[in-house]
Structure formats: structure tokens, C-alpha cells
Amino acid sequence: MTEKPPVRARRTTLADVAARAGVSVPLVSIVMRDAPGASAATRERVREAADELGYRPDSRARMLRRSRTQLIGVVFGVQHPFHGDLVSGLYTAADTAGYELALSAVTPGRNESRAVASLLQDRCEALVLLGPSLPTTELADLAARIPVMVVARPVRSKAVDVVRTDDAAGIQLAVDHLVELGHYRIAHIDGGRAPGAAERRRGYREALSRHGLDEVVILPGGLTEDEGAEAARHLLALSSRPTAVTVFNDRCATGVLDVLHRERFSVPGDMSVVGFDDSSLASLSHIALTTVAQDAERITTLAIARAIARLDGHDAPDEREQVIAPHLVVRSTTASPDIEPAAAPSRGVQTFST
Amino acid sequence: MTEKPPVRARRTTLADVAARAGVSVPLVSIVMRDAPGASAATRERVREAADELGYRPDSRARMLRRSRTQLIGVVFGVQHPFHGDLVSGLYTAADTAGYELALSAVTPGRNESRAVASLLQDRCEALVLLGPSLPTTELADLAARIPVMVVARPVRSKAVDVVRTDDAAGIQLAVDHLVELGHYRIAHIDGGRAPGAAERRRGYREALSRHGLDEVVILPGGLTEDEGAEAARHLLALSSRPTAVTVFNDRCATGVLDVLHRERFSVPGDMSVVGFDDSSLASLSHIALTTVAQDAERITTLAIARAIARLDGHDAPDEREQVIAPHLVVRSTTASPDIEPAAAPSRGVQTFST
DNA sequence: CAGAATCTCTAGAACGTTATAGCTCAGTGG
DNA sequence: CCACTGAGCTATAACGTTCTAGAGATTCTG
Structure with missing residues (x-):
């Protein structure tokens, strides 16, 4: 019996601290909880004993005893x-x-x-x-x-x-911003059955009609980059191509951006893009996505x-x-559609590739 | 005393179930734990009572009583x-x-x-x-x-x-793969003080020397896309530019890819890129990053x-x-350096822009 | 200086569960 | 007929904490 493999010394409890400090168990409890009912001198002594023994309260026992578990x-x-x-x-x-x-x-x-x-x-x-x-x-x-x-x-x-x-108000902020910049052909890439998607779709429709725009373009999208990329290809294939697009969320918008870059479109020169969420993705300096921030x-x-x-x-x-209410974070993926970017090599490339 | 605002009915306990089933509390405990010591008929009866009352065991009390909390x-x-x-x-x-x-x-x-x-x-x-x-x-x-x-x-x-x-073996897998493809100028973008970064750096050095390559190029990087983008700019500014690069992680590699695209470099035509982690980023179809997967x-x-x-x-x-041991997941960001991609408009653009 | 109030502390019970020991009763073997 | 077994069940005591009630000492009040 010389070796006890899983000896695992019992945790120190209030009783251990109480014995060491020479006081009762409830008094230690009072001190540990900073509850009234102990003298300053005793508090000192109890705390010392607790520190020496490395006492940690047992939240299970505490919650069991309290009616409220907090x-x-x-x-x-x-x-x-x-x-x-x-x-x-x-x-x-x-x-x-x-x-x-x-x-x-x-x-x-x-x-x-x-x-x-x-x-x-x-x-x-x-x-x-x-x-x-x-x-x-x-x-x-x-x-x-x-x-x-x-x-x-x-x-x-x-x-x-x-x-x-x-959600509806968020998309409306995005559309207002785009209209203010001079866009009037604005598409929306959808989130399908995802939570909030229906609301955002509705906000898009309402904002357009409020601005007297009747060219409603809603493309099926989704929550992921891949679905955004797919939607972007459809967007570019449209006969009368929009100049701006609001996207269900940032991940999806990142997929859109990626396809635009690969196809040699300038953002925001040829196409303005607005995301949703203001996730960490959006604030990355090389993405710099204009997006609707949830608070x-x-x-x-x-x-x-x-x-x-x-x-x-x-x-x-x-x-x-x-x-x-959400708010709009304007970064670098939105601009007026008619302004040719001053130093935009990609603009030339787009012309070259189309 | 007609209204008691936070009445909050007490949770049902073993005692409630026991009373309803007409048995003792410990017996209910035995039934709920599927422990031996109760007849089939009683088990049935107790379980029924528990279901009717919607009984849920209290894990705090359970863990308190058991020595093991599991x-x-x-x-x-x-x-x-x-x-x-x-x-x-x-x-x-x-x-x-x-x-x-x-x-x-x-x-x-x-x-x-x-x-x-x-x-x-x-x-x-x-x-x-x-x-x-x-x-x-x-x-x-x-x-x-x-x-x-x-x-x-x-x-x-x-x-x-x-x-x-x-980590070292992971980078070595990446380097082996690149050497096999015919690369001999291979750079490494670093993770700084991040966990594992030192090991990966070491793996890079060792792999190079094992292949008899002495052109060690280690660029300061980091964990984020932004740091990867910064490192990529340094990479492109090098006088004798490498044809391939291993990057500390996928996020950082994504930043590298983004700068390469913006600067009209073809991946993998002009530069092969290998990441680390096989995170969800890497498998996205429009990124399709070759990467080292952790198991x-x-x-x-x-x-x-x-x-x-x-x-x-x-x-x-x-x-x-x-x-x-990690393993390599080969996707689309690595290829032989000497093969001109068949349909690669970006190749021409790169020549154009340099 | 009596009585009240206050402060400091302690004894004991309780929270809901499970481990231990013991009880009852049927069946079994000698 | 007695001791024994085992199955099925119950009583009791813990786990570590906090709440309630109250004891003893001290101070305040009139």
C-alpha cells in the first residue's frame, strides 16, 4: 500500500480554511462573499488562510444552495x-x-x-x-x-x-447610399432561407420603390463565398448590367468581389458592392468592403x-x-458610377477584356 | 398578497417524482441512472412519473455528490x-x-x-x-x-x-511538393511570434537544405490577411523573384493571393502559393488554396x-x-513554374504591367 | 444602569443528488 | 424449522455551500 496511483488530493473546501483560520465555516463563507458580518481583523486572517491553502469556491455547491444560479x-x-x-x-x-x-x-x-x-x-x-x-x-x-x-x-x-x-432598414441604408452616389440600376443578391434574408429582400424592394426605381433585380445567392461567386457570374451575364449590388452578407460579398476581380472588373469603378454584417472580413484593408454593420x-x-x-x-x-437599427460603414467598394477612377489600371484592362 | 410577481415554479426534483410514483427518492435515482436495483415494473412506473412531471436531473447536485464530475x-x-x-x-x-x-x-x-x-x-x-x-x-x-x-x-x-x-514536417511537405513541381526559388512568409511559427520556419530551412537549395528567403508576415498582403508586396519587390511561396497560415495566404491578383500576377502560373491549416477559407472554390491540413x-x-x-x-x-503528422491538400494554387497556362489572359496583363 | 440596538460570530438546516448500509420478504437447502 | 441468500426497496448520511436563527459581547440611549 505504498503507492496510491490516482491519489488526487481532495480540493480544499471552506471547512479546511475555517479550521486553519480557527473560525466557523459560515464565517469563512461570509468573508469570501464579501458579505457583511465579519470584522476587518477576521477578514484578514481568513483571507490569509484561504490564500495559503489555495482555496477556490465550488460553483456547483454554491449554485445548488442559492435559489438563483445567476x-x-x-x-x-x-x-x-x-x-x-x-x-x-x-x-x-x-x-x-x-x-x-x-x-x-x-x-x-x-x-x-x-x-x-x-x-x-x-x-x-x-x-x-x-x-x-x-x-x-x-x-x-x-x-x-x-x-x-x-x-x-x-x-x-x-x-x-x-x-x-x-434587416430591412439595413438594406435601405445601403440603397440610399448608392442612390445618393448616382446609381439607379441596383441589384440584390439574396440569402435564400437564411434568417433575415426575407427581411433584407423586402427592404431592397421598398427602398427601390421609395426612390422611384422599378428595375428590381434579385439574384439567388446564399451565406457563403461560393454562392456569392456563383451569383456574381449571373450578375455579369445580365443584358442590362446593374452598376451596383447589395449582398446578403459579407462572406457572400467577398465571393462577389473575387469574381469581379478575376473577370477584370474594377470595384468600385465598374461595380459598387455593399455587404452586410461588418464582419472582420469586411474591414481587411485589401477588401475594404462597404457594409451594413449590426450593432x-x-x-x-x-x-x-x-x-x-x-x-x-x-x-x-x-x-x-x-x-x-444598423448603420452603414462606408469603405472603398462604393463610389459614383459615372466617375472614371483617376489611376485605375484595371479600368483599361476591363475595356481590353470586354 | 394576491400577486407574487416572480413566482417561478420550483424545478421538479427527484422528491417530486418519488412522491408521484409512490417510491423512495433513492429508488428514483437508481432508475434514472439505469443502475441495478429496481424491478422492471417499478422502472416503468417511475419513468412514467418522471415524464409526466418533465423531470430533468440537476447536474450541479449530481456532480457535487459524485466525487468525479466527468x-x-x-x-x-x-x-x-x-x-x-x-x-x-x-x-x-x-x-x-x-x-x-x-x-x-x-x-x-x-x-x-x-x-x-x-x-x-x-x-x-x-x-x-x-x-x-x-x-x-x-x-x-x-x-x-x-x-x-x-x-x-x-x-x-x-x-x-x-x-x-x-509544423516543421508540414512545411517540408509543402516544399517537397513545390520542388517536385520544378520550383527551386521558394520563399517563406513567416508567422512571427505566433504558436508554431518558429517550427515552420525551421521546417522550411531544413527542407531547402535537404534539397540542396541555398536561396533562403524568409519574409516577415503574420496571422492575418493584412499582414499577408504586406508580405506579398515585399515578395514582388525582390530582385530575383521566387516562383513559389509557403505561407504561415491560410488567412495570411489569402492576403498574399489577393495582392497577386490585384497586381495581375497569375496563380499558379507566375507564383505558386501554399497555405497552412486547411481552414474553410482554403477549400472555397474561387480560392482553392493548396495547403497543409492539420488533423x-x-x-x-x-x-x-x-x-x-x-x-x-x-x-x-x-x-x-x-x-x-499533417498532410498536404493539393488544390489549384500550385503548379510547375515553367508551364505557360493555356488560357491565361492575366499572363499578358502581367507583362503589360511590369 | 437597565434595556435596546449593534456587531461578530456560530449552530444547524437546507439545496438535489448519490453512496452505503440495512430492512423485508420470498425462496432454498439442510 | 432455522439459517441463508438475493432481490427489491428504504433510511440515512454525505458532497460544499449559504441561509436562518440566535448566542454572546459590546456599545448606544434615555
Whole structure:
């Protein structure tokens, strides 16, 4: 019995610290929580003992004892770059409100139902779902058990709260910008069945009609670079070619840009391009995509605030769906259609190649 | 006292199920865990009661009572796309081994220390750190408390386990491929202080000398598209221009490609480019980057297996550092340098622009 | 100086689960 | 008829924390 392989010394607990400091267990708890009820001298002594033993509170036991777990569950897609921005924002919002976050990822081998189930086992008090693809009925069922915040997807059910960008207004900003520059043949590359795509399509139509333009050109696109590239080829094949295009998102727009470059079109000389998301892609200096920025910070702040309001019993029905205004970030892929770029070797090449 | 605002019905517990089924609490526990010690008839009855009440086990209480939490903590960067692949792999590996994962993200406002601290509070049994930037001493301190697996970064300390790709071998694969195609002026764009960069640099040097090539060209690069673009401009300005280049990672390589296209260079006609990571970027049809693929599935499987081995008390010192062989994915950005592409309008343009 | 208020601390119970030990009852073998 | 076995179930005690109630000491108040 000289060797005990997995000896794994028991974690130090409040009881260990209490014994070392010569006080009771609850008093140590009081000190560790900075709760009132201990003298300064004792606090000092207890803290010292805790440090010496390397004490770390056990959040499982803590949450078990408290009625409130102060835990908000987040379901996010591990592939989607914009979810990264949202998760960052959620962390800071939750932190300032004194809540913790429990992350549960959706991966190719782990669907949303599993992700949600694990968060329910962890006894989260509320759930934040980023761009969920669960059917509305399941979302409603879930919301019967626990407050549910859906981010970046419109949901018809009244059971769940929604925080999302005003997609229609975003595209309208883009069209306004293009019209102001002098464009009047403006196309839209679509996101298909993706969350928000229908709204953006609608915004495009409305903006055009508001400006008295009737040449509606909607091309099937998608969420990825490949789908954008495909759409761009169709765009260039049109008989009366538009001078500008609004694209469902930045990834898709990057695919469009790539095809334009390969086909020797100058951007923005021959074609202005506007994306959507203001993802890290867009701000890259060699892409410099003009794009519609979603206010991730505001979205996440509101989602957390609303979740906490629900937990506190404040149900404001008028805030069930919060639609956040986006803003336009103008970079280098948009310009007036009639101005010939001063030093644009590509312009000549385009003439050469057509 | 007619209204109780946050009434929030208490979760159903084992006791509720037990009362409904007319049995004791421990028996319900036995049934829910599929443990031996209950008759088939009783199991049926208990399960029925549990379903009716919508019972969900409380993982906090469960983990508190068990000595083992069966929980592995993962620290990952929310920005880094490759971490997404790794997280996916970790989920499936942990799942098949009967472990749960606790995710903790590193964001601009949440550093690695905080991410680790929160996992320690959750009483994870082991930690998996993806490409951590913590100093070696802190990693060693951490490893004194809990088994630590470092993924995708070489660490000198013997305290932590490491699972990583053989970066040097990866670049050597790339160089071998290029030499085979007939290249002999091959440059390398560097990753600076990034994890793995030093190894890749070394692999480049060794591969060149193995092939008897002495024209070592190492250009400062980085992890991002912008840094790749910058490096590409330096590359093109070289007096005796290389015909091929190996780049630190795919993002950086994308920046290189973009500058090459803008400057009217044909890829692979005028310049072959090889990336590293086989990220989703590389496989996009309009980029089609030849690249060195890291075996994410194998890396994650080994990391989980090793963590569990540690927990079971098996410490195999010879497996402290596991170096995984990468493989080359050949796409369309590499070709022989002397073959003029058949239909390459850009070739003429390049001549035109130089 | 009595009584009240305040401060500092402790005892004990509780959160929801599971491990351990023990109970009951049928069946079995001597 | 008794001891024994084993299956099926229950009582009790933990896990580590925090809440409630209250004890003892000190200070304040009139």
C-alpha cells in the first residue's frame, strides 16, 4: 500500500480554511462573499488562510444552495464568425450584470436540441439562442419552461423574446447610399432561407420603390463565398448590367468581389458592392468592403437586460421584439458610377477584356 | 398578497417524482441512472412519473455528490476559425468517452486567466487549452493543480501535456511538393511570434537544405490577411523573384493571393502559393488554396484520451508531447513554374504591367 | 444602569443528488 | 424449522455551500 496511483488530493473546501483560520465555516463563507458580518481583523486572517491553502469556491455547491444560479445559457454556432462577436458582447454584458455565462456549441455532430438540453441540466435561469434553426413550436415549448431570448432571427411566436437587427432598414441604408452616389440600376443578391434574408429582400424592394426605381433585380445567392461567386457570374451575364449590388452578407460579398476581380472588373469603378454584417472580413484593408454593420454590443446588452428583466418578473409585452437599427460603414467598394477612377489600371484592362 | 410577481415554479426534483410514483427518492435515482436495483415494473412506473412531471436531473447536485464530475474544461478563442474545428472534435471525443465539456471563451474583454479561473470554479477535472498564450510558468503552476493539455502550441515545460501538429514536417511537405513541381526559388512568409511559427520556419530551412537549395528567403508576415498582403508586396519587390511561396497560415495566404491578383500576377502560373491549416477559407472554390491540413479529429481525440488517462492515474512520460503528422491538400494554387497556362489572359496583363 | 440596538460570530438546516448500509420478504437447502 | 441468500426497496448520511436563527459581547440611549 505504498503507492496510491490516482491519489488526487481532495480540493480544499471552506471547512479546511475555517479550521486553519480557527473560525466557523459560515464565517469563512461570509468573508469570501464579501458579505457583511465579519470584522476587518477576521477578514484578514481568513483571507490569509484561504490564500495559503489555495482555496477556490465550488460553483456547483454554491449554485445548488442559492435559489438563483445567476447563470445564463448561450447556444452558438461554432462556425459562424458573427456569433463570435455576439458571444464576446454577451460575456461583458452578463459580467456587468453579475451573471455568469454557460456556453453550449452547435457543431456538425451536435445539434441545437442537445446544446439546449445540456444547458437545462446546468440549471441556467435563461437561454440566449444565437440564430437558432429550431422550429417555432419547439422554441415555444422551451419558452414555457424558461425565459428564451432569440437573437438575430425573427420569430412569430409570442412566447419568446427576440432581439434582432432591423434587416430591412439595413438594406435601405445601403440603397440610399448608392442612390445618393448616382446609381439607379441596383441589384440584390439574396440569402435564400437564411434568417433575415426575407427581411433584407423586402427592404431592397421598398427602398427601390421609395426612390422611384422599378428595375428590381434579385439574384439567388446564399451565406457563403461560393454562392456569392456563383451569383456574381449571373450578375455579369445580365443584358442590362446593374452598376451596383447589395449582398446578403459579407462572406457572400467577398465571393462577389473575387469574381469581379478575376473577370477584370474594377470595384468600385465598374461595380459598387455593399455587404452586410461588418464582419472582420469586411474591414481587411485589401477588401475594404462597404457594409451594413449590426450593432453587436447593443444587441447583446439588450438580450441580457431583457433576460434579467424576465427573471425579475418584469414582463414588458411591448419589448417582446426589439429591433435594432444598423448603420452603414462606408469603405472603398462604393463610389459614383459615372466617375472614371483617376489611376485605375484595371479600368483599361476591363475595356481590353470586354 | 394576491400577486407574487416572480413566482417561478420550483424545478421538479427527484422528491417530486418519488412522491408521484409512490417510491423512495433513492429508488428514483437508481432508475434514472439505469443502475441495478429496481424491478422492471417499478422502472416503468417511475419513468412514467418522471415524464409526466418533465423531470430533468440537476447536474450541479449530481456532480457535487459524485466525487468525479466527468467534466473537461476547454479554453478557446472565439475569433479563431480553426478553434471551431477543434471544439467540434473535442465534443465528439468527450462524448464517446462519457465526459462532458465546459466551454470558456477568450474574447477581447476576457483574457485566458479569467477563462481558466471560471473553469476551475466549475470543478473541471482536466483542462484543454487551445493555442494558449499564457507564459510557460503559469501553465506549469496550473498543471500542479489539475491535468493540463495544451493543443497547437509547443511548450517546453514537462508539467503539461502537449498535442500538436508537426509544423516543421508540414512545411517540408509543402516544399517537397513545390520542388517536385520544378520550383527551386521558394520563399517563406513567416508567422512571427505566433504558436508554431518558429517550427515552420525551421521546417522550411531544413527542407531547402535537404534539397540542396541555398536561396533562403524568409519574409516577415503574420496571422492575418493584412499582414499577408504586406508580405506579398515585399515578395514582388525582390530582385530575383521566387516562383513559389509557403505561407504561415491560410488567412495570411489569402492576403498574399489577393495582392497577386490585384497586381495581375497569375496563380499558379507566375507564383505558386501554399497555405497552412486547411481552414474553410482554403477549400472555397474561387480560392482553392493548396495547403497543409492539420488533423483536427486526431488531435482532439488524442487530447481527450490523454486527459482521461491522466485522470485515471496513467502517466506515460513518453506520451507527454504528441506530435501529429499533417498532410498536404493539393488544390489549384500550385503548379510547375515553367508551364505557360493555356488560357491565361492575366499572363499578358502581367507583362503589360511590369 | 437597565434595556435596546449593534456587531461578530456560530449552530444547524437546507439545496438535489448519490453512496452505503440495512430492512423485508420470498425462496432454498439442510 | 432455522439459517441463508438475493432481490427489491428504504433510511440515512454525505458532497460544499449559504441561509436562518440566535448566542454572546459590546456599545448606544434615555
